[in-house]
Amino acid sequence: TIVDLQGQIPTPLDTVKVAFVGHGTAEDPCWIAYQNGAETLAKSIRNVEVVFRYSKEDIALQVDMVREEIARGVDAIIVSIAHETALDAPVQEARDAGIVVIAFDTDDPEGAAGNARQAFVTSTITGKGICYDTSYMRGELVIDYFDGFPKGGHVFFPNEGPGATWSDQSRQGLVEYFEERGYIKGEDWFLDEIDATYDVATAEERITAYILAHPEIDVIVPCGGCTSIASVLAQEALEMEPEELPIFSWPHGPVDARGIRSGLVIAGVTDSHSNSGVLP
Structure with a gap:
């Protein structure tokens, strides 16, 4: 609550040190948007220092990074x-040290009941x-x-982050919409999922191989920005x-836009990552 946070808010003359610790990569357009949003706002506010760190889907490394930022104060x-x-x-541990902790991009599946973060x-x-x-x-769509x-x-469903909570939520959204329309997975339709990885070149290679080996595919719904780019590159x-094989992408940049113009991408749904970088 606001009352809980008031004692932790620095005075205007203090340098406010903010660390973003994400599970993604610095090359992913969605994380670039987060960072651009936060850094743009920080430049307009006095005495704000913003640091972005990326664990590249290595959760153990992300845990270490959080603890390093706690030690940095x-x-x-x-x-x-x-x-x-x-x-x-x-x-x-961060909360116990008096540090404000806010989740962004992906939250604990149980929200505040599952993690001590103060907001999402x-x-x-x-x-x-x-x-x-x-x-x-x-x-x-x-x-x-x-x-x-x-x-x-x-x-x-080429997935760049299988096992991550965000990709589980993404899969859940697709399956639940189909269920709402009366389509039961495994009976009325089938979800073909592969581990595409966060690396665009590797994802393109794996998506290409799967397309060639599975002519029964009707549509591609990439899970993540890298796999959306790789799906266009593969086609x-x-x-x-x-x-010929419609892509419904999670667009993040010029490759997706090129796919839309060429007709390979039928439609896409994305989000305002820059705003989510600003608001915390």
Whole structure:
């Protein structure tokens, strides 16, 4: 609450040290947007020092980074909680040290009941967070595009972060929208998921191989910004025609835009990462 935080707010003359500790990569456009938003605001405010650190999906490294920022004596830690339990102890340690802790991008599945973070900043329509929404809304776009999804159809879901809470939420959003429309996974339709990794080149290679080996795929719904980019690159390399294998992307940059212009990408759903970087 505001009352709880008042004693932790530095005076205007103090340098406010804020550390963003994310599970992603500095090369991912969505994390670039987070960082740009936070740094732009910091420049307009006196005495604010912002540091961004990325663990590249290495949760153990992210835990170490949080503890390093505690030792550095920062005033606030903004952290993406991409694992159900791994961040519980370091976040509590930060709170015990008098540090403000706010979650962004991805929250504990149980919210405040599962982690001691003091708030979660996101943009959402359903109330279930960014990652859930992007796939929930793409589920609607997919079914509407086909005017009812084909019986026994296959959705290819290349996932750049399998096992992470954000990707679990993304998958859940897609599955639950299909269920709301009466399509049961494993009966009426099938979700074909692979570990595509965070590396765009590796993701492109794996997506290309899967497309070639599985002609039964009806549509691609990438899980993440890197896999959205890689899906377009894979289809370009295969010289696929527009709408031959529709992509419903999670767009983050110029490659996605190129895919939209060429007709490989039918539609995309994204979010305001820069605002989520500003608000904490």
